[in-house]
Amino acid sequence: MTDIQPSLPLTIISGYLGSGKTTLVNHLLRNANGRRLMVLVNDFGDLPIDADLIQSRDGDMINLANGCACCSMGGDLFNALVDVLDQKPWPDHLLIEASGVADPARIANIALAEPDLKLDATIALVDAETFENHADDPLIGETLTQQLAVSDLILINKSDLVEAKAMENVSFKLGTIAPNATRIETQYASLPLDLAVGLELASSEKKAEHSDDGDHSAAYAKWSISYDRPLDREAFEVALERLDGRVLRLKGIVRFKGNDTPQVIQLVGRRHSIAAFDGAENVQNGLIAIGFKGSLDRSLLDEIFSNV
Amino acid sequence: MSTTIFQAKNIVTMDPNNPQATHVAVQDGRILGVGDYQQTSSWGEHRLDKSFAGKTLLPGFVEGHAHLLAGGMWKFLYVGYQDRIDPDGRLWKGVLTLENVLERMREVDAEMPAETPLIAWGFDPIFLMDRRPDRNDFDSVSKTRPIVVMHSNFHLMTVNSPTLELAQYSASSNVDGIVKGDAGEPNGELQEMAAMFPIMRRLGIDFRELGRTRDAVEAFGRVCNRVGVTTATDLINDLDDEAVENLRDITGTDEYPIRLVPMLNALSQTPPETAKRAVAIKAKSTEKLHLGGVKLLTDGSIQAFTARLKWPGYYNGAPNGIWNIAPEQLKTLVDTLNQSGVAMHIHVNGDEAVEAALDAVEYAMVNHPTPDHRITLQHCQMADKAQYRRMKRLGVCANLFSNHIYYFGDQHAAITIGPDRASRMDGCRSALDNGVPLAVHSDAPVTPMGPLTCAWAACNRLTASGEVLGAEECISVEEALHAVTLGPAYTLKLDGEVGSIEVGKWADFAVLEDDPFAVEPSKLKDIEVWGTVLGGVIHKIDD
Incomplete structure (x- = not known):
């Protein structure tokens, strides 16, 4: 990717019926924290937005007081995406709540093909209680495993409703279906915004202090580093490989030796991309990462990334 | 209250009581009498129109599955x-x-x-x-x-x-x-x-958008007219207020040559909203615009390997196809729509999709028995005999994609589902033998609209390479003509209004240059269409 047009980041939320997609969407909209999220809902369900968030309705579009919006796709992803992209200004981030049987890879592919979109992440939810039954269902099992196999992050939702042993089985099975996805146990699909749509880069003027949204602070930790020099690309890529699942997401802007164009680094789970930075604002060079409190080893990350 | 008597070389009425006639009397757009001149003229003052003296009249054809995109x-x-x-x-x-x-x-x-x-x-x-x-x-x-x-x-x-x-x-x-x-x-x-x-x-x-413009809707009318169709469906439409008004406006003129039956997309809103919308727009129907039916999409298509197949799946080993709606949600949707009395047309191509649809129908009917629901499985290409028996028990109709046999039959036998299952595809004989109400369709623009071609395909089952695909599923000319007239009219609950030339029905005729019963079954598709009559108004094909 060498395109330097600004493009709209897209996160896909997939998962079978009852896995908690709607709950996640509401959670993210409620905790948007100043980011303007636009959610396209691809299910022929209600526009599932908590009433207290809604400021106004305009046909299929719901506008929220915090600048976010939610829109029904009416079963037509093509037209919904054309409408979003044709309307300026764009939101900060686009989310698609896929239908329970949609193949997120097909949606992700649109973001890869369309120059005005960039794929941020594919998140799948599973209901810890019903997952095994659904995965074995001859009618939909394959569809669900396909959803999971292409995901970056898998939320094992309703983790509080199953015994530890059952949770182990679910986790093991998910590991075989989706070996490259990172698994996160959640209750009420309460995934921090930074994990769902990515970390915000700190601008030079505003050294952003990320306030962990409340109850998550116990479970997740952050780490960051700043650079005032260009990096060696080869060494940097080796460093990314060394992460090996130790962080859930990492984002940053760096400069590589011999290239004046700042590069944006995105890592979700085990997938990363490096592309020419397409933002206009002046952003400080550095990296920021979020991971599980238990496995995010700050001193190790310092070591990995200071010598690149 | 003027009466016109159309004289034809012969009239194939599709009415067993009165199968052949030479004259049909029309008053106020409806059929006043069918028979010979003496029988039809006994109603009194009339004008005798001999335009069709050398032609054969059939009931105007009914295309039960097409798209305005055609x-x-x-x-x-x-x-x-x-x-x-x-x-x-x-x-x-x-x-x-x-x-x-x-x-x-x-x-x-x-x-x-x-x-x-x-x-x-x-x-x-x-x-x-x-x-x-x-x-x-x-x-x-x-x-x-x-x-x-x-x-x-x-x-x-x-x-x-x-x-x-x-x-x-x-x-x-x-x-x-x-x-x-x-x-x-x-x-x-x-x-x-x-x-x-x-x-x-x-x-x-x-x-x-291509199917919504005035040009498209008008062109669709001309497409129908050229092949003798007087009633046609548009089998998926968002039908917002603007679209409904446009369609009322366009179909409302005497020049517009067909009755249009657009089906609301049932997957673009919640089930209760779909039910409510279908009921609301039904009230906006006119004599030439029949609203209120909905289209449900379950799987994809066989040739794109997106249809849902039962074991053993695709012949070339392709993975199973896709669902557009989870089978579990389909149950809820069919149940909700059934409770509101909404007519349903369910797209199913693969046999696993047929099964899921029948499961949903059974669930809905146990929950809320609905006499005469006429839920129609659209395409339904791979249904096996057990599924036809089940369709009969559940009162489900089949609108089969007979044109597929010709256009894609060779590929189905060689690549998609293999020769054995390909031979039962679009099994018109199985449907009829098991008492399932049958229609056949073109899915235009996927294949060209042409009921005589659909009927020909159902009779002859020839593929593009000239092979006969599943000879035992062939049906007779009479059965095939039924499947492009009364058959689809029945699936649309319009069989009291169109589909045969009977007293009281709309005077909708296909005007043909030859009698389909007088030509070889292999020549059915070659019969020339002169034009149509819709509600007594002549629509000669523009040269």
């Missing part, structure tokens, strides 16, 4: 392998070689203003024996104008270099569906929606 597509250049006639009667000969395709495109290119994209449709490289075309071929038509050639299945396109540039596709594009050539550059072939999306968006190719 009119809208003609905005683009047709480059298909099969002959097609456009809404204005121009015969577009099938293009048999790639060079033919390019010649046709060069002719159009020479007359188009610069910058305007050249968009073609109906392309089918599998029939062009030479080779698979790429961007260089279309660059030879124009190196400056964007060129898009949609393939006949609408899942693929081949484009020229300027079009690839529009989407910024290059050797470094790493997307499923952007096909690369030997040198690693995109070769111009783009597969599936994702890869086609940036092109369609930038060139404004919007199939939904």
Whole structure:
């Protein structure tokens, strides 16, 4: 990717019926924290937005007081995406709540093909209680495993409703279906915004202090580093490989030796991309990462990334 | 209250009480009498119209599964392998070689203003024996104008270099569906929606819009008229207020030659909203616009390997297809719609989708028994005999895609589902023998609209290569004609109004140059259509 047009980041939320997609969407909209999220809902369900968030309705579009919006796709992803992209200004981030049987890879592919979109992440939810039954269902099992196999992050939702042993089985099975996805146990699909749509880069003027949204602070930790020099690309890529699942997401802007164009680094789970930075604002060079409190080893990350 | 008596060479009424006639009396758009001159004139003062003295009248054909897009597509250049006639009667000969395709495109290119994209449709490289075309071929038509050639299945396109540039596709594009050539550059072939999306968006190719314009709806009427259709469905439509008003307006004129039956898309809102909307718009129906039915989409298509198949799945080992709605949700949806008395048309191609649909219907009927619901399985191509027996017990109708036997039968036997299951495809005999109400359809523009062709395919089951596919599923000419008249009328709950030439029904006729019973069954599709009569108004095909 060498395109330097600004493009709209897209996160896909997939998962079978009852896995908690709607709950996640509401959670993210409620905790948007100043980011303007636009959610396209691809299910022929209600526009599932908590009433207290809604400021106004305009046909299929719901506008929220915090600048976010939610829109029904009416079963037509093509037209919904054309409408979003044709309307300026764009939101900060686009989310698609896929239908329970949609193949997120097909949606992700649109973001890869369309120059005005960039794929941020594919998140799948599973209901810890019903997952095994659904995965074995001859009618939909394959569809669900396909959803999971292409995901970056898998939320094992309703983790509080199953015994530890059952949770182990679910986790093991998910590991075989989706070996490259990172698994996160959640209750009420309460995934921090930074994990769902990515970390915000700190601008030079505003050294952003990320306030962990409340109850998550116990479970997740952050780490960051700043650079005032260009990096060696080869060494940097080796460093990314060394992460090996130790962080859930990492984002940053760096400069590589011999290239004046700042590069944006995105890592979700085990997938990363490096592309020419397409933002206009002046952003400080550095990296920021979020991971599980238990496995995010700050001193190790310092070591990995200071010598690149 | 004036009465017109149409005199014909003969009239095939599809009414067993009175199967053949020579005269039909029409008053106020409805059939007053059917028989000979003496019988029909005994009603009193009349005008005798001998326009059809040398013709055969049949009930106006009913196309139970088509799309308004069949009119809208003609905005683009047709480059298909099969002959097609456009809404204005121009015969577009099938293009048999790639060079033919390019010649046709060069002719159009020479007359188009610069910058305007050249968009073609109906392309089918599998029939062009030479080779698979790429961007260089279309660059030879124009190196400056964007060129898009949609393939006949609408899942693929081949484009020229300027079009690839529009989407910024290059050797470094790493997307499923952007096909690369030997040198690693995109070769111009783009597969599936994702890869086609940036092109369609930038060139404004919007199939939904193509079926909504006044031009498209009017062209659709002409497409129907040319093949003797007087009642036709549009089997998926968003039917917002604006669309309903437009359709009322366009169909409301005497010039518009058909009764239109658009089906609301049941997957674009919640089940209760769909039910509410269907009931609300039903009240806006007119004599020529019949609203209130809905379309449900379950799986994809067999030739695109997206249909849901039962074991043993696809013959070539392709993975099972896709659901557009989870079987579990389908149950809720069918149940909700059934409770509101909404007529349902359920798209099912593979046999697993048939099973899921029947499970949903059974669930809904146990929950809320509905006499005479006439839920219709659309396409229903792979149903086996056990499924037909179950359809009978559940009161479900089958609208089968008989044209598939001709257009895709060879591919189904060789590639998609193998020879044994291909032989039972679109099993008209099985449907009838098991007492399932039967219709056959074209799914235009997927295959060209033409009820006589659909009937021919159901009678003869010939594939494009000339093989008979599943001879035991052949039906008689009479049964096949029923399946393009009363059969589909029944699936639309319009069999009291159209589908046969009987007293009290609308005076809707297909006017044919030959009697279908007087020609060999193998010649059914070759019978020429003179035009139609709709509600007593003559619609001769424009020359």
